[in-house]
Amino acid sequence: MDRRFVYMDYNATTPLHPEVKARMIEDLEVYANASSLHESGRAAHARVEEARASVARLIHARDPSSIIFTSGGSESNNTVFATMFHLGRKGPRRGIVTTAIEHPCVLNAAKWLEEEGFPVRFLGVDSKGRIDLEELRSSVGPETLLVSVMAANNEIGTIQEVAAASGIAKAAGAFFHTDATQCAGKIPVDVEAWNPDYLTLSCHKIYGPKGIGALYVRKGAPVVPLIRGGHQEHGHRAGTYNNLGILGFGAAADLALRELPEYSGRVRRLRERLRDGLTRKLPYAHVNGHETEVLPNTLNVSFPGAEGESILLYLDLEGIQVSTGSACASGSLEPSHVLLATGLGPELAHGSIRMSLGRDSTEADVEYVVEKLPPIIERLRRMSTVA
Numbered sequence: 001m002d003r004r005f006v007y008m009d010y011n012a013t014t015p016l017h018p019e020v021k022a023r024m025i026e027d028l029e030v031y032a033n034a035s036s037l038h039e040s041g042r043a044a045h046a047r048v049e050e051a052r053a054s055v056a057r058l059i060h061a062r063d064p065s066s067i068i069f070t071s072g073g074s075e076s077n078n079t080v081f082a083t084m085f086h087l088g089r090k091g092p093r094r095g096i097v098t099t100a101i102e103h104p105c106v107l108n109a110a111k112w113l114e115e116e117g118f119p120v121r122f123l124g125v126d127s128k129g130r131i132d133l134e135e136l137r138s139s140v141g142p143e144t145l146l147v148s149v150m151a152a153n154n155e156i157g158t159i160q161e162v163a164a165a166s167g168i169a170k171a172a173g174a175f176f177h178t179d180a181t182q183c184a185g186k187i188p189v190d191v192e193a194w195n196p197d198y199l200t201l202s203c204h205k206i207y208g209p210k211g212i213g214a215l216y217v218r219k220g221a222p223v224v225p226l227i228r229g230g231h232q233e234h235g236h237r238a239g240t241y242n243n244l245g246i247l248g249f250g251a252a253a254d255l256a257l258r259e260l261p262e263y264s265g266r267v268r269r270l271r272e273r274l275r276d277g278l279t280r281k282l283p284y285a286h287v288n289g290h291e292t293e294v295l296p297n298t299l300n301v302s303f304p305g306a307e308g309e310s311i312l313l314y315l316d317l318e319g320i321q322v323s324t325g326s327a328c329a330s331g332s333l334e335p336s337h338v339l340l341a342t343g344l345g346p347e348l349a350h351g352s353i354r355m356s357l358g359r360d361s362t363e364a365d366v367e368y369v370v371e372k373l374p375p376i377i378e379r380l381r382r383m384s385t386v387a
């Protein structure tokens with residue numbers, strides 16, 4: 001088989017959609033400050049508001065003013081936790097309930113609140129990566145300020161029962177936040193059905209530019225700005241409008257909504273083919289995450305006796321780009337907190353890779369990986385038994 005270039009790391013980031021790219025090249029001309037009152041400022045402002053409406057449509061938000069543009073998912077999540085810091089310092093409610101498998105930008109924001117004296121509970125997950133709703137119910141009470149449960153996990157793709165979690169938080173009088181960064185464009189995101197107070201989005205995961213994201217804020221939910229200054233975003237996030245990023249986000253949101261049904265069906269079939277091809281050749285491979293409640297593009301697999309970073313590097317030599325579950329933290333390679341939370345031992349967690357498919361993935365890509373990956377695993381397993 002000829003060497004191919006196979007990008008299977010779409011959960012890390014996506015390339016620009018060709019239509020987004022074409023529209024952004026034209027939009028490079030939209031230079032005016034969207035807060036300026038003159039004609040070009042008003043024209044830029046109108047375009048920003050169109051983009052806001054597009055992002056609102058993507059998540060079925062009726063009111064475009066519920067969308068605050070931010071620099072990305074990390075900022076949106078941090079805005080929620082910073083808001084809770086200010087509310088909790090002054091009010092009677094201080095309890096934070098989140099999960100052990102959140103993205104580090106939620107986990108570390110929650111740990112910051114813990115250091116500041118807020119009681120924080122990190123809910124565990126089952127072997128498929130799902131929280132237990134009964135445990136959530138018994139963890140919330142009149143002291144709970146915020147429940148934050150990610151809608152789908154970036155490493156294993158498991159989708160949570162967001163509407164039910166939101167209902168439990170609301171019944172206790174707490175705010176509910178969900179990080180939907182990995183959902184948009186892959187599964188329907190519906191704030192009407194999920195009923196969050198806050199919902200996080202990031203544009204670079206949906207074939208738009210990097211450095212732009214959004215926080216949906218339900219009407220009436222408080223926001224304390226992380227960035228103070230001018231009156232942009234109704235005073236919720238200061239700074240001159242990032243015209244190009246925002247317009248790119250609007251374009252990406254339009255396309256993500258339009259392409260979702262075709263896209264999700266196509267990548268789901270590719271994912272199944274990849275999973276079946278790999279597990280047929282490597283019967284000891286362990287597929288992580290939920291069997292059905294999983295992002296259609298995400299396949300996380302552990303290979304006993306092989307080490308994730310080595311797999312990644314050997315695959316890279318073959319032109320295949322994936323991620324591992326490990327994060328290089330403080331000089332040592334820590335196994336993935338997500339995989340450990342699902343009950344995987346450190347050895348299996350270390351031997352895991354995430355393959356995330358996307359718009360440009362093809363059957364030929366899948367066949368190439370099914371051909372190239374098994375001998376790499378076999379070789380690494382032989383090396384580890386020799387050692």
Ligand SMILES: Cc1ncc(COP(=O)(O)O)c(C=O)c1O
Pocket residue numbers: 011012071072073074075103105150152153154179181182202203204213
């Ligand atoms: C679930 C999740 N939340 C938040 C983020 C952070 O988003 P951003 O890169 O836009 O800051 C990511 C990105 O990897 C993510 O996967």
